[in-house]
Amino acid sequence: MKKNKEIVNVCIFGAGRAGMIHAANFAGRIPGARLYAVSDPDEEAARKACKELGIEKYYTDYGKAVEDGNIDASVVAAPTAFHREISVASSLAGKHVLCEKPMALNEEECQEMISASEKGGGILQIGFMRRFDKSFLHAKSVAESGEIGDIVLVKSLTRGPSTPREWMYDVDKSNGPLAEVNSHDIDTLRWFTGSEFDTIYATGSNYRCRQVKDRFPGFYDNVIMAATFKNGMQGLIDGALSVGYGYDARTEILGTSGLILVGQKEHLSVETVTLKDGVKTPFVQSWRNLFSEAYLSEDTCFIKTILESGKPAVTGFDGKMAVRAVRAGNLSIREKRVVSLT
Ligand SMILES: NC(=O)c1ccc[n+]([C@@H]2O[C@H](COP(=O)([O-])OP(=O)(O)OC[C@H]3O[C@@H](n4cnc5c(N)ncnc54)[C@H](O)[C@@H]3O)[C@@H](O)[C@H]2O)c1
Structure with missing residues (x-):
């Protein structure tokens, strides 16, 4: 497991309906977390999100966001077809990942995400927020x-x-x-x-x-x-x-x-x-x-698991099944x- 800092810098990938719920939580409602950036290929959506959330940093290329060493955790709320590539790149860059449901498009993609997370040493949590x-x-x-x-x-x-x-x-x-x-x-x-x-x-x-x-x-x-x-x-x-x-x-x-x-x-x-x-x-x-409130508990649990080097409450295996x-x-x-x- 990666060594953790005291504050987890979070980047939201996908400033749409689900992404903005997570973003609002990380922008001040969760101890130990800071909303650091948003990434969305739609520049207008990214800018609008930053303004609403009171942050400055945004990316339109998810690859560039993944390369940003200040980001500790990726919250993947892009359309489902992009979950695999953003999660895998994030994990391999050593980041923790909270990926929205459905985890990916097929079991092979899910397995790739699980393997990348094991390789990168971060946690991988799947967004089944009803469990919270x-x-x-x-x-x-x-x-x-x-x-x-x-x-x-x-x-x-x-x-x-x-x-x-x-x-x-x-x-x-x-x-x-x-x-x-x-x-x-x-x-x-x-x-x-x-x-x-x-x-x-x-x-x-x-x-x-x-x-x-x-x-x-x-x-x-x-x-x-x-x-x-x-x-x-x-x-x-x-x-x-x-x-x-x-x-x-x-x-x-x-x-x-x-x-x-x-x-x-x-x-x-x-x-x-x-x-x-x-x-x-x-x-x-x-x-x-x-x-x-379930989203807030889910996001809080994600940060707590990172800070305490614990095991995710909803795993990649749950997403894959x-x-x-x-x-x-x-x-x-x-x-x-x-x-x-x-
Ligand atoms: N947990 C839940 O109950 C819940 C609810 C809604 C959506 N979701 C899931 O969240 C995901 C997003 O759904 P939504 O309804 O928020 O979609 P949305 O269309 O409202 O927003 C998606 C955003 O992602 C952006 N985007 C597209 N490609 C991207 C990329 N490569 N990198 C970063 N951003 C990218 C789009 O420009 C858009 O702003 C889906 O997988 C969906 O199933 C989960």
Whole structure:
């Protein structure tokens, strides 16, 4: 393990939606960390981010950022297709890496990232921030206490309100919604079952993004995935994009003698009651509000692990196993069959 300094200088790669959440955390909310630079090929985005974050240093070429010896840690929040190259270059330059989910596009890329991190001596943490969310953590401790008996089924859904980024439509290149939306659910299933996927059967269809049906016939905006685990437990995932009504992330853990429900639908604890509409409550609109504290805990844990030379809470292996399940799900959708991961 690399020798660590007292303050970890962080560079954010990708000043987009996810990158800016991490950046805001590192710019003053995390003891032992300093936001040092951002890197984004879009110069305007990089400049705007610097202004917003109160820093001066930015790069438009990630290679130059990686060469900067003042940077101790890279937070990789560029589009998924760039995760491998930025992470590998960072690790080989001796930097610690926090890489957003999905870890990469295939298992080979993930393995390359793991090997580079081992070679460089820094840590590699993957951005499954639900593992840092207070509700998920509480559910995990209840599940482990035995209060609901033996776990039988873990069921998890994520549905997002917005239309996909253009690059996501080509499922062969992006791995599609199973990767971009449901990686979190896949990780949740692995985490709660404590086991690996054995078989996967998935179906997907495009119901709402009809404008791209001709150009991208393989694209789906609704997906379900049924799975069995090596320890005999069952798993079920439901994913959707462009749902319009809000951001929906819910998990159920069914045991032999009880049930745990995780997930919050209301954004505010306010109900409006009228004769015309009955009772109305505002639905959560974005993962940004729902998981803001989880992101902060995730980033804090990353820095603490670096400073204490510890082991990452979410490893490259966790990222690689999730990518494996994503690809098996997409194969199952394409070939309309059960895929064995054994
Ligand atoms: N943990 C989560 O819940 C979560 C949420 C959103 C996104 N993500 C992940 O974060 C990543 C980024 O997604 P987003 O929604 O923030 O995307 P985005 O499109 O909002 O932002 C991506 C940014 O990266 C920049 N970029 C492109 N190539 C780059 C490169 N080579 N080096 C550095 N920057 C580069 C783009 O110019 C853009 O500013 C994706 O992998 C996505 O799956 C995770």
